[in-house]
Amino acid sequence: MLRVRTHTPRIDDLRWAKPAHQARSQRTLELLLDAAEAEIREKGYADASVAEIARRAGCSVGTVYRRFRDKTALLHALDERWGAAFRATMEDAVAPERWQGAPILEVLTGYIAFTLNEGHERAALQRAAITMASRDASFAERQMKLASELHAGLRALLTARIDEIGHADPPLAIEFALEQLRAMLMLRLATLPLEATLFGNSDEQFIDQALTSIAAYLKLEPLSA
Amino acid sequence: MLRVRTHTPRIDDLRWAKPAHQARSQRTLELLLDAAEAEIREKGYADASVAEIARRAGCSVGTVYRRFRDKTALLHALDERWGAAFRATMEDAVAPERWQGAPILEVLTGYIAFTLNEGHERAALQRAAITMASRDASFAERQMKLASELHAGLRALLTARIDEIGHADPPLAIEFALEQLRAMLMLRLATLPLEATLFGNSDEQFIDQALTSIAAYLKLEPLSA
DNA sequence: ATTATCTATAGATCTATAGATAATGC
DNA sequence: ATTATCTATAGATCTATAGATAATGC
Numbered sequence: 208m209l210r211v212r213t214h215t216p217r218i219d220d221l222r223w224a225k226p227a228h229q230a231r232s233q234r235t236l237e238l239l240l241d242a243a244e245a246e247i248r249e250k251g252y253a254d255a256s257v258a259e260i261a262r263r264a265g266c267s268v269g270t271v272y273r274r275f276r277d278k279t280a281l282l283h284a285l286d287e288r289w290g291a292a293f294r295a296t297m298e299d300a301v302a303p304e305r306w307q308g309a310p311i312l313e314v315l316t317g318y319i320a321f322t323l324n325e326g327h328e329r330a331a332l333q334r335a336a337i338t339m340a341s342r343d344a345s346f347a348e349r350q351m352k353l354a355s356e357l358h359a360g361l362r363a364l365l366t367a368r369i370d371e372i373g374h375a376d377p378p379l380a381i382e383f384a385l386e387q388l389r390a391m392l393m394l395r396l397a398t399l400p401l402e403a404t405l406f407g408n409s410d411e412q413f414i415d416q417a418l419t420s421i422a423a424y425l426k427l428e429p430l431s432a
Numbered sequence: 433m434l435r436v437r438t439h440t441p442r443i444d445d446l447r448w449a450k451p452a453h454q455a456r457s458q459r460t461l462e463l464l465l466d467a468a469e470a471e472i473r474e475k476g477y478a479d480a481s482v483a484e485i486a487r488r489a490g491c492s493v494g495t496v497y498r499r500f501r502d503k504t505a506l507l508h509a510l511d512e513r514w515g516a517a518f519r520a521t522m523e524d525a526v527a528p529e530r531w532q533g534a535p536i537l538e539v540l541t542g543y544i545a546f547t548l549n550e551g552h553e554r555a556a557l558q559r560a561a562i563t564m565a566s567r568d569a570s571f572a573e574r575q576m577k578l579a580s581e582l583h584a585g586l587r588a589l590l591t592a593r594i595d596e597i598g599h600a601d602p603p604l605a606i607e608f609a610l611e612q613l614r615a616m617l618m619l620r621l622a623t624l625p626l627e628a629t630l631f632g633n634s635d636e637q638f639i640d641q642a643l644t645s646i647a648a649y650l651k652l653e654p655l656s657a
Numbered sequence: 658a659t660t661a662t663c664t665a666t667a668g669a670t671c672t673a674t675a676g677a678t679a680a681t682g683c
Numbered sequence: 684a685t686t687a688t689c690t691a692t693a694g695a696t697c698t699a700t701a702g703a704t705a706a707t708g709c
Contacts, residue, residue, distance in 0.1 A: 228660055229707055235661080251566070253478040256697065267663050272699060274661095334566060341476070341559060383641045390619035391612060416608045423648040453686055454681055460687080481671065492689050497673060499687095662705070670697075679688070 223284035238264040248331045301360030326396035373426030448509035463489040526585030551621035598651030
């Protein structure tokens with residue numbers, strides 16, 4: 208009689224990590240992901256070595272390959288863990304309830320603060336992820352999906368406040384304003400601390416001018432007219 | 433009696449390429465830079481190998497090391513060659529004579545067109561240069577210098593047209609507007625063709641909305657009021 | 658009995674050099 | 684005579700695996 212297996216090879220192929228059958232191996236898997244994150248944060252994807260990741264996790268190279276098919280699978284698993292964490296924070300950040308009664312400028316201030324926070328904390332990781340995206344299409348796809356989910360959430364928040372917008376074509380203006388903000392945020396995060404003078408040294412001045420600019424473009428009008 | 437040498441070791445240390453004494457070696461040097469450029473364009477800095485560069489240049493690995501101290505020196509030499517070419521084009525692009533009588537919006541249209549052109553042609557090279565900048569400070573410094581030279585040229589052009597600007601603080605507004613444009617251009621170039629939908633598919637629509645936005649921020653007024 | 662881990666190492670790169678051979682130009 | 688080039692290879696990585704040893708849990 209056939210034994211029913213929890214993980215068939217066909218299904219295993221769809222997971223980055225090989226199945227873990229003992230509590231100990233699950234623990235090792237998480238130690239490895241933590242170690243890989245630290246290693247990549249310091250050296251970037253290209254210079255992260257499996258041996259060093261194993262050393263940081265306190266296990267051997269052989270163990271890494273017991274948990275992951277190859278180095279790429281480990282990187283994918285790590286990237287997905289980041290994605291899940293980011294998605295959770297993001298969904299909370301753009302929840303309509305959170306912004307009940309807030310005008311557009313307040314929503315956008317929140318968006319900017321959220322992004323600068325995430326970015327300052329994860330600058331090295333993000334740079335690494337972008338590098339990986341340029342080499343492997345599935346990294347790029349995962350990142351694009353996250354970006355467009357965030358985008359969709361923001362679009363919904365702004366569309367619900369469409370009567371604040373004086374621009375002749377509000378839907379177009381919303382799209383472009385969001386892209387414009389994204390561009391400014393990416394440049395600011397990418398170049399810090401390298402070119403901290405660009406956009407001014409302080410986040411306050413940056414936020415102030417960015418909002419001024421977006422308000423002028425959207426032709427925002429106070430609700431209580 | 434001491435022989436006077438054209439290249440002392442002290443001076444050679446300041447050059448990326450070792451001195452060439454025969455016409456043939458000068459030719460080899462250029463072939464190597466061309467080969468390195470092609471190799472990097474295809475694979476990026478990280479995956480470019482010396483052996484493959486030599487093969488493309490039609491010479492041996494040993495010859496590469498006769499012309500360059502090490503792989504890094506070759507990459508530096510290549511980066512400087514790009515820089516020199518970019519600087520020449522740029523200086524021509526922001527020359528005051530070229531823009532005699534043109535209003536701000538026309539100048540900015542020219543800037544955008546120039547950058548999109550350069551970017552589309554050299555997308556892969558630019559991505560590679562950015563990667564290298566994150567690893568080696570002198571690459572970053574060289575890039576920052578070029579960017580700030582371009583910035584200075586544009587600032588001068590806009591400052592000469594300061595009476596078009598209705599913003600309360602024109603110098604601040606000029607700085608921020610230029611950074612904002614730079615951010616939009618970088619995002620558009622970085623993500624093409626990956627996310628061609630962002631900012632719209634056509635350059636025309638992108639340029640149109642970007643200019644609308646900058647004009648609203650600067651509060652541009654027609655000169656002939 | 659099965660799963661996890663470690664040790665040791667094969668095998669594939671890739672950078673850089675040593676030493677021999679060929680071309681150049683005062 | 685000096686400079687340039689090629690061939691061959693040392694030496695340093697780094698990924699991945701084979702085989703032996705240790706821990707886990709039905």
